[in-house]
Amino acid sequence: MMLDLNAIRAQFPAFEKRPAIYFDNPAGTQVARQSADRMLGYLLDTNSNKGGAFALSRESDAVLDEARQAAADFLGAGRKEEIVFGPNMTSLTLHLSRSLAHTLNPGDRVLVTRLDHDANISPWTRVAEERGAEVVWVDFDVEDGTLNADSLRAALDRAPKLAAIGYASNALGTINPVKDIIRQARAAGVETIFIDAVQYAPHGPIDVQDLGCDFLACSAYKFFGPHLGLLYGRYDLLDGLTAYKVRPASNKPPYKWETGTGNHEGIAGMLGALEYLGWLGETYGAAQEAQLAERYSGRGLQLRKGLAALRAYEFELSRAMLDMLTSLPKVRLYGLADPRRIEERVPTFSINIEGMRPHDVAVELDRRGIYAWDGNYYALAVTQRLGVEDSGGMVRLGPVHYNTMDEVHKVGEALAEISG
Ligand SMILES: Cc1ncc(COP(=O)(O)O)c(C=O)c1O
Incomplete structure (x- = not known):
């Protein structure tokens, strides 16, 4: 339909x-009406801080948990603890890059592309500089705005340890063949792969497990929700890496990565944006159902249909x-x-x-x-x-x-x- x-x-x-x-x-x-309603509903009905011993805090936690599960379904994450919320993609990426910096040593290489938004370039070139690592650039073809396959090959041949790739260009609209790039990168021995999906997220379904990336970030204000950033990270990495956090905060993902009190109403609003996309799926997604149902169910299926x-x-x-x-x-x-x-x-x-x-x-x-x-x-x-x-x-x-x-x-x- x-x-x-x-x-x-x-x-x-x-x-x-x-x-x-x-x-x-x-x-x-x-912003979709469902998203704005969720934000207002949170503020007027369940506004509280996390982890209190009273009903209001429990209800607030339930909304935040549901939102985290919905985000996991949206990105295809295996569990909700793999989803980290933050102010926006740039801040989440800068934050993560400081921790990943400790995995880099002098002489290591870091791959970035010229097709990317600077939020997926500067965090990595900065840590490379700080750690004495070398930056390897992948070029794009100016004629058609696609990543240059030879340049990618040459960059991977230099065995980078970390690669930062964009899913879709915010300037030229190009969708990179990320699954294939990740496969090539793994074959070349790249340890850590970060995907910037900010521009892709409003335009098509994402499945981090199918892609095989380690990290992927996007922003709810680009997909019909409020100003909020989302980071997916593989659980073992989020668990194992050292986060920049204050002492009383949890040592476990995702909370060790969420500094200070979160934007609860924004998180609720993101849930509303996903409910909107789910509504799209229910209403218009019948044609895609058969194929998607082989692999997905529940909210994950509904979102992908949308x-x-x-x-x-x-x-x-x-x-x-x-x-x-x-x-x-x-x-x-x-x-x-x-x-x-x-x-x-x-x-x-x-x-x-x-x-x-x-x-x-x-x-x-x-x-x-x-x-x-x-x-x-x-x-x-x-x-x-x-x-x-x-x-x-x-x-x-x-x-x-x-x-x-x-x-x-x-x-x-x-x-x-x-x-x-
Ligand atoms: C491709 C891409 N990456 C990253 C960003 C930065 O996102 P945020 O504003 O959430 O930091 C943008 C914002 O326009 C973007 O288009």
Whole structure:
């Protein structure tokens, strides 16, 4: 069953309150009503600190536990203790990197890619520098925005100890073949593999066990929830590594990694965002059921049905975006433009208009009621490699499943007008 966009958009109060074309989703999606309800419900009904000997604290703990289990189901983790909550992906990654630094010795190598957001580069280059390890870079092809296979091979041949890979690029939309990369990395002897799934999470199902990664991070505000970061870590690693923590805090995962009192209402809101995705699965995911049911059940199945259904619709959005963008003579599209390779990208498109600064294009789009981002969006290595950093970066247009074909056409009309 195709998505009913009216029913879906009705789940997002923002669209009625502030009518606009929301194409700023790679920077953060709008919040589903279920998510906001969960946040408010937490604050008004079960607001308490953890581990108290009284009913309110027990009820609060029950919500937090349910949220952690839901996040484990979402990412395919084996147990809820493998899920760590934090303020955002960047803070969680910086925090973890300080602990992983102790596994690095002078002369070791650390692999990062130029296709990544800086939150999956700087934490690792910083610890490499501190520990006397060498950074090995994997390049991407500027023509199509995909990781360069030869560069990856060459980097793996140098036997890095730690590898940090992005699932999908927040600038060019490329989905990396992470499962295959992880397999190659393991064969090359890489010990620790960290995946940044921030941009992929709102667009498709994730299964950390199937991928075989050690760590994977994402952010709930990119998948229709509140500002909260999630980190999956293999239990033995979370247990064995030394965490930067204060003395009275638990020595066990996940709590040893969660410094201070958590963002309880945010965690409840993340649960609500997953309930929204589960609703999508129940309502629109029948076509994917048979195949997914062989492997998943319960909430894990429901979530994957939801993500598979929205992914199928997003292919259509991507095709329409490609059609539109490649038909405008003064628009230059960066990254994968081949409609036959639609499954290798999320619907995130970066462009420039001949003779215009990206910021001015974003301002013109805003004047027409269209929200779009400009600049480098922290994918600094990408804008530098493409040679657009000094000219203001690129304009990013990122529809998600709640955007309509009509909106794609309207953005096309606006770009035609702006580019003249
Ligand atoms: C690919 C990618 N990684 C990491 C981040 C950083 O996430 P957070 O804002 O949760 O720190 C972003 C944010 O845009 C991103 O797009």
